[in-house]
Amino acid sequence: MSARTVVVVDDHAMFRTGVKAELSAQPGRIRVLGEAADVDDAVRAVTTLRPEVVLLDVHLPGGGGAEVMRRIAARRSTTPGLSDTRFLALSVSDAAEDVIGTIRAGARGYVTKTITGPELVAAIERVATGDAVFSPRLAGFVLDAFAGTIEVAQVDEDLDRLTEREREVMRLIARGYAYKEVAKELFISVKTVETHVSSVLRKLQLSSRHELTRWASDRRLL
Amino acid sequence: MSTSAPPRTTGPRTAYRSTDDRWVGGVAAGLARHLGVDALPVRVAFLVAASVGGFGLAVYAGLWLVLPTDSHLEVSAPGLEAATRSGRRPRRSRRVRDMGPLVAVAAVALGVVVLAQGVLGSSVLFWPLLLGAVGLAVLWRQADEAQRERWLDSSGRVDFVRAVVGRGGVASYARLAAGAGLLLAALVLFAVQTGQAGVARDVIVAGGLGVAGLALVIGPWLFRLVGDLSEERAARVRSQERADMAAHLHDSVLQTLALIQRHAEDGRTVATLARSQERDLRSWLYGDAPAAESSVAGALKAAAAEVEDAHGVPVEVVVVADAPVTEGVRPLLLAAREAMANAARHSGAPRVDVYAECGDRVVEVFVRDRGRGFDPAAVPEDRLGVRRSIEDRMRRHGGGAAVRTAPGEGTEVRLSTAPSSPASTPASTGAGAGEDR
Numbered sequence: 001m002s003a004r005t006v007v008v009v010d011d012h013a014m015f016r017t018g019v020k021a022e023l024s025a026q027p028g029r030i031r032v033l034g035e036a037a038d039v040d041d042a043v044r045a046v047t048t049l050r051p052e053v054v055l056l057d058v059h060l061p062g063g064g065g066a067e068v069m070r071r072i073a074a075r076r077s078t079t080p081g082l083s084d085t086r087f088l089a090l091s092v093s094d095a096a097e098d099v100i101g102t103i104r105a106g107a108r109g110y111v112t113k114t115i116t117g118p119e120l121v122a123a124i125e126r127v128a129t130g131d132a133v134f135s136p137r138l139a140g141f142v143l144d145a146f147a148g149t150i151e152v153a154q155v156d157e158d159l160d161r162l163t164e165r166e167r168e169v170m171r172l173i174a175r176g177y178a179y180k181e182v183a184k185e186l187f188i189s190v191k192t193v194e195t196h197v198s199s200v201l202r203k204l205q206l207s208s209r210h211e212l213t214r215w216a217s218d219r220r221l222l
Numbered sequence: 223m224s225t226s227a228p229p230r231t232t233g234p235r236t237a238y239r240s241t242d243d244r245w246v247g248g249v250a251a252g253l254a255r256h257l258g259v260d261a262l263p264v265r266v267a268f269l270v271a272a273s274v275g276g277f278g279l280a281v282y283a284g285l286w287l288v289l290p291t292d293s294h295l296e297v298s299a300p301g302l303e304a305a306t307r308s309g310r311r312p313r314r315s316r317r318v319r320d321m322g323p324l325v326a327v328a329a330v331a332l333g334v335v336v337l338a339q340g341v342l343g344s345s346v347l348f349w350p351l352l353l354g355a356v357g358l359a360v361l362w363r364q365a366d367e368a369q370r371e372r373w374l375d376s377s378g379r380v381d382f383v384r385a386v387v388g389r390g391g392v393a394s395y396a397r398l399a400a401g402a403g404l405l406l407a408a409l410v411l412f413a414v415q416t417g418q419a420g421v422a423r424d425v426i427v428a429g430g431l432g433v434a435g436l437a438l439v440i441g442p443w444l445f446r447l448v449g450d451l452s453e454e455r456a457a458r459v460r461s462q463e464r465a466d467m468a469a470h471l472h473d474s475v476l477q478t479l480a481l482i483q484r485h486a487e488d489g490r491t492v493a494t495l496a497r498s499q500e501r502d503l504r505s506w507l508y509g510d511a512p513a514a515e516s517s518v519a520g521a522l523k524a525a526a527a528e529v530e531d532a533h534g535v536p537v538e539v540v541v542v543a544d545a546p547v548t549e550g551v552r553p554l555l556l557a558a559r560e561a562m563a564n565a566a567r568h569s570g571a572p573r574v575d576v577y578a579e580c581g582d583r584v585v586e587v588f589v590r591d592r593g594r595g596f597d598p599a600a601v602p603e604d605r606l607g608v609r610r611s612i613e614d615r616m617r618r619h620g621g622g623a624a625v626r627t628a629p630g631e632g633t634e635v636r637l638s639t640a641p642s643s644p645a646s647t648p649a650s651t652g653a654g655a656g657e658d659r
Contacts, residue, residue: 095508114500114536136575140540143579174540175588175634176575 003031004128007049009042009068010035010057010090015113019055022117029121037061042068043075050081052128056107058091058098065089066105073106088127090115096141104205109133131194132201139173142200162200169196239289246330247286304462304469331356354408471506475499494534501527518551518580519544522587525559526576533566537574545580545641553619554585554639557612561589561635569593569633585641592632598625612637 006023010016016035023030033049036042039062046054046068056065069087076082089107091098099110108127111120112135123133134142146162162170165186172182179197183190240251243261250268254261271278335352413425478499485491515521519541526537545551558576565574571593578587612635616623621639 092504093508136538136540136577140542140577143542171577171579174542175577176538176573176590176592 003027003029004053004124005031005033005049005051006053006055006124007033007042007045007051008035008055009037009045009060009065010055011037011059011061012057013037019120023121023124025117026121030124039063039067039071043071046072046085047075047079047082051085053124054085054087055090055124056087056102058089058093058102065091065102065107069102069106086127086130088123088133096144099138099141100145100204103138103201106205108201109135110138111135112137130198132197134170134173134197134200136174136176139170142204143167143170143174145204162203166196166200169193170200173197237289239286247282249282249285249289252289253285304466351408353404353411356404467506471503474502490534493536494531497536498527498531501530516547517544518547518555518578518585521547521555522558522576522578525555526562526574529559529562529566529574533563535566535572535574537562537566537576539576539578541578541580543580545585548641550619550640551585553615554587554621554637557615557623557637558587558589560611561637565589565591565593565633565635569595571632580641583640584638586636586638588634588636590632590634595627595629595631595633597629598627 008016008019008023010019016037020032020035023032033051034045036045039060042054042056042060054068056068058065060068065087072082072085087107089099089102089110090113091102091110092113093099103110108130109123109132111123111133115123115135126133142162146167168186169182172185173179177185179190179193183193186193235256237256238252239248240255241248243251245265250265251261254264257264268278268282271281338352409426409429413421413423478495481495482492485495519539522541523539526539529535530537547555558578562574562576565571569591571591573591575590576587577590578585613623613625616637616639619639621637623638624636625633626636627633
């Protein structure tokens with residue numbers, strides 16, 4: 001397996017340096033192509049360098065990480081090769097609306113900045129292969145967002161609720177289980193766990209249920 | 223502020239009365255600073271002008287009346303300002319220095335009295351004028367202090383009494399009364415000396431009518447001005463509160479950094495310090511800290527923070543939905559705290575995961591570590607930490623507890639209870655969630 005290519009986008013130079021040092025410690029697995037400090041830089045770097053994975057800070061001057069993903073998405077049709085780029089959100093903010101907003105803008109996962117080096121490398125590899133990365137916190141947010149009010153009279157019913165199995169997987173991840181442990185617990189394969197997680201991610205991104213946005217804005221009142 | 227540099231302002235240049243370099247009202251020093259010259263020539267000019275028919279005195283008094291003080295321009299470092307506002311720094315004492323100008327005013331006044339009496343003789347107008355002048359001086363001085371206190375005070379309201387008498391106290395009321403009394407005495411004396419008592423009454427009535435007319439004319443404007451001032455002050459108080467909070471946080475970050483330097487070799491301590499500081503900053507910046515005493519999420523996060531600080535192991539808390547802390551939930555929270563502490567103390571795991579789900583009928587908490595685990599059957603009866611404080615407690619309160627562990631497998635403690643008090647819903651909990659493992 002060749003090394004995964006990565007661009008680091010964060011407005012804190014110190015953090016970029018730290019992440020690069022950590023990732024460069026595993027030269028066979030990760031290769032850092034470049035870095036950027038704001039939205040314009042990030043769009044430029046991603047379009048020219050074409051990394052497999054973009055480590056994207058949620059809070060970024062110029063409109064935040066979501067803006068980067070929007071602009072890249074707009075260029076996908078004209079620039080071949082960009083569609084392979086995937087985004088992994090990295091943030092110090094645990095604010096639910098930021099996290100959910102970033103996922104809905106197209107990120108394949110969300111991890112907090114306190115993540116350890118090996119865990120980050122594993123997360124990058126997982127995102128690069130098209131899987132989703134759910135931290136316990138993100139799983140908690142998802143359960144919160146899809147909790148309770150399951151009204152059958154929804155138009156997009158499939159997208160607006162989690163299946164019982166998906167809910168089980170999310171609960172185990174929220175309890176701190178790794179994918180492997182989830183698989184063992186539920187007597188299913190890791191591949192199946194990944195499928196469930198990806199399906200939850202898709203629902204999170206595509207669901208039109210307005211409860212999702214209302215939930216996010218309500219969280220601020222807590 | 224002890225610098226002599228002119229205060230920087232963004233708007234048009236404005237003259238201020240100097241508060242730190244003054245003999246009487248700070249007018250001369252302020253004017254000198256505004257004109258960019260030394261204070262001494264200005265003072266001499268004022269004295270010379272004063273000796274020529276009192277013109278200098280009039281100008282000085284007029285400027286004293288209209289020029290604002292420069293004390294609000296005293297800007298020091300944010301941390302120092304915050305500390306000053308919250309009373310954590312010694313205040314600059316002003317009492318002793320205040321006596322100097324006062325003595326000077328008294329001496330000058332005495333000199334003027336003697337001089338005037340020598341030059342003019344005891345004219346009809348002399349005593350009324352003198353009394354009036356002294357009364358005005360006392361009132362101005364009073365207003366001056368009140369203004370200064372308005373800049374310093376941060377209680378958020380402007381009221382008229384305060385604007386005149388400052389922070390109150392017998393002295394300021396006495397001075398106010400003395401000033402007003404002197405003015406009144408001057409008026410009466412003038413009236414009596416120049417004519418009959420009827421004229422005096424007419425003069426007083428005319429004066430009163432004049433004041434009433436003025437109040438009618440400028441009253442609304444004054445009212446609006448006070449309103450604007452209150453708003454501005456409210457905004458200033460808010461920004462000061464924010465600044466104080468930020469300063470407090472930055473201060474605690476500094477303390478943490480100092481501690482980290484001292485414990486640079488002890489990785490665990492450094493991590494604990496960094497972690498607890500991060501928690502503080504995060505909850506302030508992103509405001510994700512619900513009240514610890516009223517909500518399950520808040521209580522669990524507070525417990526996790528305590529365990530982190532005590533044992534130096536990060537505890538990640540994820541809560542889905544939230545519930546108020548009721549009597550039924552309290553044992554669960556205590557048991558969860560015990561489980562977190564156990565995991566941090568004994569498991570050797572680098573991290574403890576806590577997950578809580580608050581439903582309508584049941585509240586569940588999972589405390590999990592990936593540490594060394596243990597064989598539940600091999601725990602001797604006398605080591606009752608887990609059994610008594612967690613399992614028994616939960617059962618006693620109608621909830622459930624289950625410990626799932628094996629050597630090398632880590633440990634997961636699962637707790638559940640009904641959010642309402644156990645007495646009211648005895649059936650729904652006991653056999654329920656907790657005991658199937």
